[in-house]
Amino acid sequence: MTITNALAGIAVEDIAEALDFYERLFGREADARPMNDQAEWKLPGGAWVQVHTDADRAGASTLTLVVDDLSEELGRLSLQGLTPASKAIGGFFKTAKFRDPDGNQIVLSQPQPGTY
Structure with missing residues (x-):
């Protein structure tokens, strides 16, 4: 199997x-609305994030977004009224965790120098 890309789904x-x-998270409207109950954002590396209606699975998704500058993103998101539920610094990554209105976890992660 050769995997050429990925689409992450958030219920x-x-x-x-x-x-x-x-x-507010992505700083823009969706890049595509293929159906009334779906919205999709294309990421610079080519992957897609799809948000879709699925009441049975809502709140059980996790999405990790790798960012270049976590402090810069936190400042931008603060201006949008989004505050992380928690922040942490580890040996490999700095992270900030957010929760969407359904409770899905969105993690912003910045690799520490020399680890990525």
Whole structure:
């Protein structure tokens, strides 16, 4: 098997409420709305993040986004009214964890120098 890309899925109960959060998180509207209950953002590396309505699975998703400068992203998100639930610094990564309105976990992660 040759894997050429990935699409991460986030299950939410209310797409309209989720759109508000994810538009602030990504700093823009969705790149695609293939269906009324789906929104997709394309990431610079080519992968996609899809937010979709699935009430049975809402709140059980985790998404980790690798960023170049965690402090810069936290400043930008603070201006958007998004505050991390927790922050941590480890030997390999600095992280900040957010929760969307359904409780899905979104982790922003910056590799420590020399580890990525």
